Structures are given as C-alpha cells and as structure tokens.
Amino acid sequence: MNTPPLPKQFALDISHSPKASLENYLPGKDLALISALQNIESSWKGSSNEGSDNPLNQRWIYWWGPEGSGRTHLLNAIGNAAEHADLEHIALTASEPASWVRLEENISALAQTNTPSVITVDDVDQLDDRLVGSLFRILNAVQASKAIHIFMAGAAAPANLKLREDLRTRLGWGLVFQTQLLDDDEKIQALGEAAKARGLVLSPDVLPWLLSRFYRDMPSLMALIDALDAYSLETKRAVTLPLVRELLQPK
Structure with missing residues (x-):
C-alpha cells in the first residue's frame, strides 16, 4: 500500500501548531x-x-x-x-x-x-x-x-x-x-489531544481510518493534523472522512 505525500501547501503551514512541551507529549511507556x-x-x-x-x-x-x-x-x-x-x-x-x-x-x-x-x-x-x-x-x-x-x-x-x-x-x-513507539490506541489518544489543542474537532472515524489506510509514524500523523487544520479553516468545513479523502486525493 502506497502512502500519498501530504499536499505541500498544507503540510508546510504549521502556524497553528502548539510548541513542543512535556505537557503535550503522550508518554506511553516513557x-x-x-x-x-x-x-x-x-x-x-x-x-x-x-x-x-x-x-x-x-x-x-x-x-x-x-x-x-x-x-x-x-x-x-x-x-x-x-x-x-x-x-x-x-x-x-x-x-x-x-x-x-x-x-x-x-x-x-x-x-x-x-x-x-x-x-x-x-x-x-x-x-x-x-x-x-x-x-x-x-x-x-x-x-x-x-x-x-x-x-x-x-x-x-x-x-x-x-x-x-x-x-x-x-x-x-x-x-x-x-523512547518507545506508541501503539494504535495511544496514537489515537495523542492525535486527539493534538487536534483538541488546535481547536480542531475530528469526526470519530477519521483517526482510525488514517491509521488503517495511510500514515503510521507520528511525525507524518502530526503533520497531517496541521494540514487538516489548515484545510478545514480554508474550506470552512468540519473535519470529516470526506474532507480527509479530498485533502489526500492526488492532484
């Protein structure tokens, strides 16, 4: 299964990303x-x-x-x-x-x-x-x-x-x-908290779908949260599965 790259115009827009802190790090086994x-x-x-x-x-x-x-x-x-x-x-x-x-x-x-x-x-x-x-x-x-x-x-x-x-x-x-990799449940929790910190509301099916179909590593997943945040603001639409598919479809 091929993982499509993030659209550059959104993946590079990280102006809404909170600064890294110990508080916004999900420790998992660390x-x-x-x-x-x-x-x-x-x-x-x-x-x-x-x-x-x-x-x-x-x-x-x-x-x-x-x-x-x-x-x-x-x-x-x-x-x-x-x-x-x-x-x-x-x-x-x-x-x-x-x-x-x-x-x-x-x-x-x-x-x-x-x-x-x-x-x-x-x-x-x-x-x-x-x-x-x-x-x-x-x-x-x-x-x-x-x-x-x-x-x-x-x-x-x-x-x-x-x-x-x-x-x-x-x-x-x-x-x-x-440092240990997060399991899928921990990834979903971490991504949910990252979305919440950005004021971004995700429909419940978005994160499990992404983990099963596309991205597995946390840097790519966090970049995708930023991309979804930017795309949601630009299109003035909620982050639902159709919006995610639209963002990730080949141009």
Whole structure:
C-alpha cells in the first residue's frame, strides 16, 4: 500500500501548531524519562538555581529510540522549557556545524556560572568525525561545569552507536533512556489531544481510518493534523472522512 505525500501547501503551514512541551507529549511507556525531565524543568522554575548542587546524573541525559518515537519532540520540549525559564539554550544538530563552533568558543564562560544553561543535541548517530570530537570536548566541559545541562538523542543505545569508543563510553555516564513507539490506541489518544489543542474537532472515524489506510509514524500523523487544520479553516468545513479523502486525493 502506497502512502500519498501530504499536499505541500498544507503540510508546510504549521502556524497553528502548539510548541513542543512535556505537557503535550503522550508518554506511553516513557514515564521514567518524562519524570526525570519534569523534575529538571521544575528545578528551573524555583529560586534555588543559584549555587545549587547539580550532580552529573541530573543534567546529562541521553535517550534513544526508533524514528517517530518522540526523540526530537522531547528535545524541543526541554529546550522550550529552558527558554520559558529565561535560561540560555543552545540547540545543536548535525546539519549546523557553525553552532558547534560558537558553543565551544563560549562554553568556558558558561561552565563558570551558577546559572543553569541548556544544550540539546539531536541525531547524535549522524555526527561526522569533526562533530564527534566537538561533542566529546563539550561533554568534558559539562562534566567540569557548575550548572550546564545537556540533553542528547539518537537512534541507538550508546554501546551500539557507530562512533568512537570514548564518546560512546562518555554518553553512558549520565542517565540513558529508550523512547518507545506508541501503539494504535495511544496514537489515537495523542492525535486527539493534538487536534483538541488546535481547536480542531475530528469526526470519530477519521483517526482510525488514517491509521488503517495511510500514515503510521507520528511525525507524518502530526503533520497531517496541521494540514487538516489548515484545510478545514480554508474550506470552512468540519473535519470529516470526506474532507480527509479530498485533502489526500492526488492532484
């Protein structure tokens, strides 16, 4: 069965999408990871950050899982939480090497302050040799720092990453979690909550039909919710199965 692509004019319109947060993430089997992140987020909201004692295992977390298991959502959520708490947040990805250079230039200053700062690193498994070296140096700086938090995500457990051994070992020094794919009932619940957050009312048959006929992974399903939201607003029609079929039919 072929899955049709989302119409570009709607799939790219995400202006109505709520920002990623821990609150709008359906944890499924990831309760331990969510609890750890919520505890850290709560510590940023308090008044005890200055001079607080943050042991390494509370601010060095790596999680891994298959595509569509929420890895990037959680990184974005913790980054958004940091920014909401007025903390400095540096997001690192394999596709933007310049941001790594800037961080390494400034990390000594960050390491000396008692005010928390947050680094997020996505797709650790896709880093090239140069960025692997950079991440190793950054982790050394975080280890020696007073209040830098670093959150990292990848496609495999540290021991199974195709990276140099010293970095694989270093990733395992902190807390390590595995993110799990949602089952169909959990997907329907998550999509229903996402639609509700957008003020979008779906007829009861829409989500089961999509899961049985079209999309299975959560990123595509969430993009489709955005597309349906935009199409419903443009056509001034409720989101029913005929409207979904109309949106997805080949042009």
